[in-house]
Structure formats: C-alpha cells, structure tokens
Amino acid sequence: MNARRLWIALATLLHREVGRFLRIWMQTLLPPVITMGIYFVVFGSLLGPRIQRIDGFSYIEFIVPGLVMMSVITNSFSNVASSFFNARFQRSVEELQVAPVPDWIMVAGYVGGGMLRGILVGFLVLLVSLAFHPVRFHNLAIVMAFLVLTSLVFALAGFSNALIARRFDDISIVPTFILTPLTYFGGVFYSISLLPPIWRALSRLNPILYMVNGFRFGFLGASDIPTWIGLVTLMGLAGALVALNLLLLARGVGLRT
Template identity: 40%
Template sequence: MNWPAIAAIYRFEMARTLRTPLQSVVSPVLSTSLYFVVFGAAIGSRMQAIDDVQYGAFIVPGLIMLTLLTQSIANASFAIYFPKFTGTIYELLSAPVAWWEVVIGYVGAAATKSIVLGLIILLTATFFVPLRIEHPGFMLMFLVLTAVTFSLFGFIIGIWADGFEKLQVIPLLVVTPLAFLGGSFYSIEMLPPLWRTVALFNPVVYLISGFRWSFFGKADVGVAVSLGMTLVFLAACIAVVGWIFRTGYRLKN
C-alpha cells in the first residue's frame, strides 16, 4: 500500500476544505439549523409526538442523513471532476499509484469532511431540541458507512460528468427527492399501505431508518435490513469504481 500517495491526496483535499470554510462548513450547518428552528421549535411544538419521540428530535437523524448524503456526493464528485477538467488527471493516472489508493485518498477525504459536518450538525441540534442517542456505536457506524458509500457514489458521478452542470443533476433530481421522501420528516408507518409499500423501494428509507434507530431505538424497517442494504450499495459502488479504472471509462480519451 502506497501510504505516502494516499496521504498526499488526502491532505490536498482536506486543505481545499480549510480554504473555503464558509462554503464547506458554515453554509450547510446554517441551512440545517434553519430546519431545526422552523420544524423543531416553531412547528414541532404544535405537532404530535411520533413513536413517543418529540417531533423536533424525531427529524434530527433525517436532517443529518440528508446533509450527509448531499455533502458526501458533492465533495467527492467535485474532487475527481476538477482534475479531469484541468487535465491533471493524466499525471495521476501515470503515477505509480494503484487505483484503489487513489480512491482511498479522494473518498477518504470526502467522507471525513461529511462525517465532521454531520457531527457538527448533531452538536448544533442539541441547542434546539432535547436529544438522546441510545446506541452511539451504531450511530457512528451508520454515519461512517453512509459517508463512505455516498462519497464513492459521488466519485462515480464526478467521473461520469462531462460538465459542471451534470455534477448537480443526480444530487438535485434524484438523491435529494429520495431523501425527502425517505422519511426524513416522518415515519413511513404514517403512510397508507400502498404508499408504504412503494416507499420500501426507496433505498434512502433504510439509511434513515437505521440511523434513527441508533438514536431512539425505533425504526421503520429492521436494523439488520438497513445495515445490509447499506453494505450492498457500498459493494456495488466499489465494483463500479473498479470497472471504471480497469476500462478507463471517462478517464482516458
């Protein structure tokens, strides 16, 4: 394993985040805090508890997961797309570095930024709503697995995209709607039977359900199923990234 190469890529990407703290940290934390103010304090106080959990606290795992998904994809997709745009990707491809070492460097940095951001939002939420974490170990596990999985997904999008506008197509038109419809603000048990069945085809439901269980011990689907779905998506992303580097898809003209 070429640890110096991995560390160089990782440090470069982390340094880029430190150069833009307003965009990378302050903006997403502030945006999520507005959800806590509006839904948690203003609307939440007038709403009925869900599964004996105050509504303001109930939406915290969903909001953290929503931020985690979008930021993981954005960080990783831009990180690999920019070298393609500037042409420096060829220097990376010709260097004595294995493809998995490149992926570890880029995806590791993107996942780290998303995890730190998720923890900051979690800390911020405690100022707005009463919060408890019944299974902190599982909470961290779901946090790390989701960040790594969707950073890999973002890495794939960054390689696939051939323009800056395409970097936003899937996050805006696919991932964000799935997150909103995946139980971020409600339990799918509240849906009519038909729509509850339809919701089970939404992969984000399993991520949010498992993450919410780590907080309150309550879930829409089994924790083992949530974990299994996350690992399946992770394995699929690793397989796609491996295929991309073996074939040179969108990497070599």
C-alpha cells in the same frame, strides 16, 4: 510500490482533499450547517410543537437524526463529485494518472476526503441541534456504523458521477433530481407508518429510508425498518459501488481515451 509508499500516496491524496474543503470552509462547511439550523428553527421550534409526537418522540427529536443524515449524504456526495470532476476539468487528475498510483488508491483518497467532510458536517449539524434539544444515544455503535457506511456509499456514488460526467451540469443532476427527492421521501420528516399502504410499500424501495431509519434507531431506539436490513443494504451498495468505480477506472472511463 511497497506498502509504505502506497500509504504515503494515500495519505498525500487525503491530506490534499481534507485541506481543500477545510480551506474553503465558507463554501463547504458553513452552508449546510446554516441550512440545517434553519430546518431546526422552522420544523423544530416553530412548527414542531404543533405536530403530535411520533413513536413517542417530540418532532424535533424525531427529525434531528434524519437531518444529520441528510447533511452527511449531500456533503459526502458533492465533495467527491465536485473535487474529482474539477480535477478532470483542470486536467490536474493527470498528476495521479502519470504517478505510480493504483486505481484503488485514487478511489480511496477521494472517497476518504468525501467521507470526512460528510462526517464532519454531520457532527457540526448535531452540535447545532443541541441548541434545540438534548441529544441522546440509544446505541452509539449503530450511529457510528450508519454514519460511516452512509458517507462511504455516497462518496463512492459521487466518484462514479464525477467519472461519468461530461459537463459541470452533469454533477448537479444527481443531487437535484435523485438525491433530494429520495432524501425528502426517505423518512427524514415523517414515519412511513403514517403513509397509505401503497406509498409505504413504494418507500421501501428507497435506500435512503434504510439509512435514515437505521441512524435514527441508533439515537432513539425506534425505527420503521429492522436495523440489520439497513446495514446489509449499505454494505451491499458500498461493495457494488467500489466494484463499479474500479471497473470504470480500469476501462478508462472519463480519464483515458
């Protein structure tokens, strides 16, 4: 296929993926916005004023970037994992397999859809946060870089999960047992400077810590981790996951016997 036809194939897949999550917005966009709104009420308005300032910022101001990032992570991941696994389950993924679509288009189409949902949900959560505290940007370019790279990494991870999964249960294992604990212990609600040294050192093994802190730095100009480490970590993870997905597809994992 020439470049124009490849672009049409990619745009077709993206169009369907975006159309899918927009069509079922009650399941895809509304729930995370409501959940995060509740977090803002409970932690920001009710408990927040009783918690002392962190790095010079009010508690609601401190947790907003982390909660936005949490929404981006879970939605980018789950969009790709559920949509692609469902296509495998229904066998409609065969429409892609029989067509002259290279593997990288399949990855790009699904991952692009997941990224767009993650970013859109993140934007909506940020909008809701305005009801509780005005937003300020220390460095918009860093905010955007972390937003795009984080959604990319977790959409790619969702694709890997959907390829490897054999049952619907398998696509809920990662969010439940890996993403949720890592996100909660990733500095969304606290600064790791508050932790004892051993837990601080262990926290540095959690990749989500780098994402949350880098993203927070873009808003507040304060972070537990140097921003460049976060960016390099994200780019490294993205590169590794792209390679993993292409390798899995080339070997036919989950798709070809």
